[in-house]
Amino acid sequence: MKISNVLVCALALGLGACGAGDNDGATGPDGISAEDIAAHVAVLASDEFEGRGPSSPGEEKTVAYLAAQYKAMGLQPGNGDSYFQDVPLVDITADPDTKLVFTDAGGNQISFDYASEMVVWTTRVVERSAVENSEVVFVGYGIVAPEYDWNDYEGLDVAGKTVIILVNDPGFATGDEDLFTGRAMTYYGRWTYKFEEAARQGAAAALVVHQTAPAAYGWDTVRNSWTGPQFSLEAENGNMDRIAIEGWITEQSARILFEHTGVDFDTAAAAAMSRDFEPRHLGRTASVAVDNVIRHSSSRNVVAVLPGSEVPDEYFIYMAHWDHLGLDPSIEGDGIYNGALDNASGTAALLELAQAFASLEKSPRRSMIFMSVTAEEQGLLGSAHYAANPLFPLHKTVAGLNMDGLNIIGPTAEITVTGYGMSELDAVLQKAAEARGRRIDPDPKPEYGSYYRSDHFELAKMGVPMIYPNSGIDHLEKGVAYGQAMSDKYRAERYHMPTDEFDETWDLSGAVADVLLYYDVGLAVANSDQWPNWYVTSAFRNIRIASLRAAKRGQ
Ligand SMILES: [Zn+2]
Known part of the structure; x- marks a missing residue:
């Protein structure tokens, strides 16, 4: 269903935003829809998946679901002939x-x-x-x-x-x-x-x-x-x-x-x-x-790749953690941490993006990696393992985008960037947002250091420019107070609790609008010959420069 363009253009009326197709990111892909996102979340956050704890029966179901989806889309396995990367854990x-x-x-x-x-x-x-x-x-x-x-x-x-x-x-x-x-x-x-x-x-x-x-x-x-x-x-x-x-x-x-x-x-x-x-x-x-x-135990990252049409050895990476807190049998009543928002929703977005790119008639110039990482909740462990054992060279990974939680409150005027001001990816997202009649806002609480607390960070630490956008709160009809109240309510009543469950009344139209921007960012970077860099004030810029130099010397 093409909810995307209709919705976004409707929102952008009067801003001159939705000119038809010069393919600089202003037009959306087919197929990214609220229905599809909801359908994936309903499965991943179902009780049957037992809260998606790493090395649990819930993991088996989750990684099998993801690999089957990638396979059905025709995406290649990211690790030789396997969609899985083993992640050895110890507690x-x-x-x-x-x-x-x-x-x-x-x-x-x-x-x-x-x-x-x-x-x-x-x-x-x-x-x-x-x-x-x-x-x-x-x-x-x-x-x-x-x-x-x-x-x-x-x-x-x-x-x-x-x-x-x-x-x-x-x-x-x-x-x-x-x-x-x-x-x-x-x-x-x-x-x-x-x-x-x-x-x-x-x-x-x-x-x-x-x-x-x-x-x-x-x-x-x-x-x-x-x-x-x-x-x-x-x-x-x-x-x-x-x-x-x-x-x-x-x-x-x-x-x-x-x-x-x-x-x-x-x-x-x-x-x-x-x-x-x-x-x-x-x-x-x-x-x-x-x-x-x-x-000792072990878990798995799930990785799929869409080879680039012109520069297949350069990569853009989309990531989202699939895991959540599992189940706690000591809790009376509902002890399943379904993790619907955190992060079945981001995982669903990843699948939607994979589907959208896989359906393109011509793949982007650069390769696209779609990666569902494990054990985020235990300390970003799946992404740290990938960063230490990358399946695709990090000095060839041009940039990436991480998703942890989607907007479930309906369309918002803005999208926020956690860690705003670190890299040139801000400008890429800014351009995409403007084209779709939206704005980007900086991280409202940069002093919390939230940028260092989700999976993209493990790649950033290795020098790969990574952007981490998050839901806005400035609801188009109901305003900021409503959005803030909904966000506070989630924090208080659902965040990291068994109550983070899928609810059919979620309004995912805002999520679709956000995912379209994520699509635009990936497409723009993958089709460009530019290498977005960290800004000079970022601690990661020197790491990136050293990593690119070392790779060059090694060639
Ligand atoms: Zn999360």
Whole structure:
């Protein structure tokens, strides 16, 4: 059904938007429809699919459904003769009966309890990981960012030591628009970065100080997320290149620790906001051990490809995670996390896009990859595995677009871009939106760092320019207040709950309008000979340049 053009042109009346077909993205493909999206979501989010937990019977059904769809469309398997890429997972459960102990030169100790005052874990696949009497150093934000002329580890050797790190970045802390990217969180502000950098520096343990505003979530979230089984990818080296002990401590714990060392926490934290910051030895050692229960499992990414008609060895990638939280038998009544919006809807959009491109008479110049990744909910693991083991070279992957949740409230004037201002893909989407009489809005909450919290990010981190558009709230008839209320309602009543179920009253006309824009972006990039780049303020630009150079040298 061609709801697309009719609807969008109707919305765009008076804006001169819907001129017929000069194929610069202003005309839509056939076949992207609300009915089709609803039909896919109804299947994927049905109770029969058991919440699509990785390595569960729900996974079997989900990946079989996706592969069958791709096959029926005539798309080629992305991994040799298979649509599947195996993703080895491990889940590690730390014994909660552990304490984090700091000792001074005189042997005086203070200790912090697991869950209430700190959480610690290891991603190393070992039964026991520990640090003993490891010297403690406060390294401020723990950031090495040459493009911002910032290095908290300068002249410091932290081999074998325990580093204490502030969350977020100095731009957020000071609100200074000239420091990093001001209030908008850079990747250097994410906890994942803190642990990666501490590992590169050779630290034995890294503890991030939780503060609610800069973290963008409360201690409850930290405690709930990092206690119980922790999934990670299982690299061949058993993740031994990761840091031995990772963890968070509450702000209160940090204050107590600093007070014991005679250092005022606020003064130390303020010093960390400046380039002149000097790391501070706290005159204490840290000791902590985690005992683990380890369980190995495996899951699958599903990957299909439409070879390009002219430059088949260059790629545009569409991605959406297929997994959700599975089922919880301990819940009385409905314990199935159907994940209809999150992310059966994005998965349905991916299938619609695949169908639209597969039906073209002539394929785009460049190849199109359609990838459903697994274990997003466990920490972007399927996409991280793909980024580490790409089926198509990342330096030949021109750009990509990720979908996590569609608009279910009806047509909106705008589409938002999470991580707006990072790459030239913004301009591609802008052009497509204007052609369809819509506008794009920046991420309304860039300080939350949402760009670093869905699958595209794992590819961005490797340098591939990735755009992550999200639903608008400015409802065409009912306005912003309505859209905001619907969004808040979803957060409060359905997000990551068994109530995220498919509902036939969803108005998917806005989703269709958004998916048409996603189509336009992919088509424009795939038909172009341009290589969209990161803007100079992006932490990923240097990574991309290095990756393209390395590939060139290797040729
Ligand atoms: Zn999601």
